[in-house]
C-alpha cells in the first residue's frame with residue numbers, strides 16, 4: 001500500500017530554524033506548502049520563511065500542543081533537537097526521519113555501534129563516560145580524536161590527542177565540561193586520503209535516490225569546500241553509493257540522509273557519520289541538480305515520488321564562514337562575484353557575524369571541475385579568503 005500523500009496547502013513543521021531549515025522552507029513554499037518553524041532563537045534564518053513561528057523552548061508544553069495542532073508532518077534540520085519531542089509528535093503525525101532513527105544517530109557511540117553491527121566499516125572507536133577513562137590503555141594507539149557523544153557539530157566538542165602525553169590536558173577539558181550523563185567517543189585519528197560524502201533520499205515505500213559522490217575539504221572540523229563530482233574511480237563511487245544505501249536501509253530511514261566517509265590510501269572506505277537531514281556538502285544540489293536535497297526532503301516528508309537525480313553541471317561550493325561574508329558583501333566584492341559566470345551566492349541572513357559561524361555559501365558552476373576549482377581559487381585569492 002502506498003503511504004498517504006500530504007497535498008500542497010498543508011502546513012509542514014520543521015524543528016530548528018538555521019539555514020538548513022530556511023532552505024527546506026523555501027523548497028516547501030515553492031511546492032505550495034505552508035511552513036511552521038520552531039526555533040527558540042527568534043533571529044534564526046528560517047523564521048523569515050515561516051507562515052507560523054514558534055520561539056519558545058522545545059520543552060514548552062503549550063508550544064508543543066500548538067505546534068502539533070498546526071502541522072500535518074514534521075521534519076528537523078539537524079540532529080540535536082530533543083528526541084522525546086519527536087517521539088511525542090510522532091504519536092499524532094509522521095515525523096521523518098523517525099524518532100527511532102534520530103535516537104540512533106544523535107549519539108555518536110550508538111551510531112557507530114549500529115553501523116558496525118550492520119557490516120559497515122567505521123574507524124576504530126570506543127566510548128567513555130568518565131574523563132579518567134581517557135587514561136585507560138587503548139588498543140587503538142595514537143593519534144586519537146575525542147568527540148562529545150551528543151550535541152557536537154562543525155567540529156565543536158572535539159579534541160585531538162596526538163600522543164599519550166596529550167591526554168592530561170584533554171582530560172582537564174573533559175572534567176570541566178562534565179555533566180551527569182556525559183559521554184565521549186574516542187576514535188583512531190585517520191590520515192585519510194580524501195573525505196567524501198553522498199546524499200541519499202529514501203521514501204516511505206523504500207525507494208531510494210542517490211546523489212553523486214562529492215569531495216569535501218574541512219578546516220578545524222568545519223566544511224570549507226565541496227567539489228562535485230568527486231575525482232574518484234567509478235568503482236569507488238559505486239562502493240560509496242552502495243554503502244550509503246545500506247546504511248539508510250539498515251536504519252529504515254525515511255527522509256534525506258548524508259553519509260560522510262573517509263577514503264584511505266589503501267582504498268578502504270570508512271563511514272565517518274550519517275546525518276539524518278540535508279547537509280552542507282549537498283548545497284550544490286540547489287544550483288547543480290534537477291532536484292535539490294531540500295526538495296527531496298519535502299517529497300519524502302509528504303509521501304510524494306522522489307525526484308530523478310541528475311547532475312546538470314560540475315560544481316564547487318565554498319562556505320562563507322564568519323567574517324569572510326563581509327568581504328564578499330562589499331560593493332567591489334559583490335561586483336566581482338556576481339559578474340562571474342556560473343557563480344551563485346547564497347546568504348543566510350544571519351545578523352550576528354561570529355567566528356566559525358556559517359554565514360552563506362557560493363556555488364561555482366563550470367563545464368569541468370578543474371574550471372570550477374580554478375574560479376573558486378581565483379575568487380578566494382582575490383578576496384583574501386584562505387585557500388584550502
Ligand code: ADP
Pocket residue numbers: 123145147152153154155156187188189190191195218221222260272273
Ligand atoms: P561533526 O559532527 O562536527 O561534523 P565529524 O565527526 O564529522 O563531526 O568531524 C568533523 C571533521 O573532523 C571531519 O569531517 C574530519 O575532517 C575530522 N575528523 C573526524 N573524525 C576523524 C577521524 N577519526 N580521523 C581523522 N579526522 C577526523
Ligand code: MG
Pocket residue numbers: 260273
Ligand atoms: Mg561531520
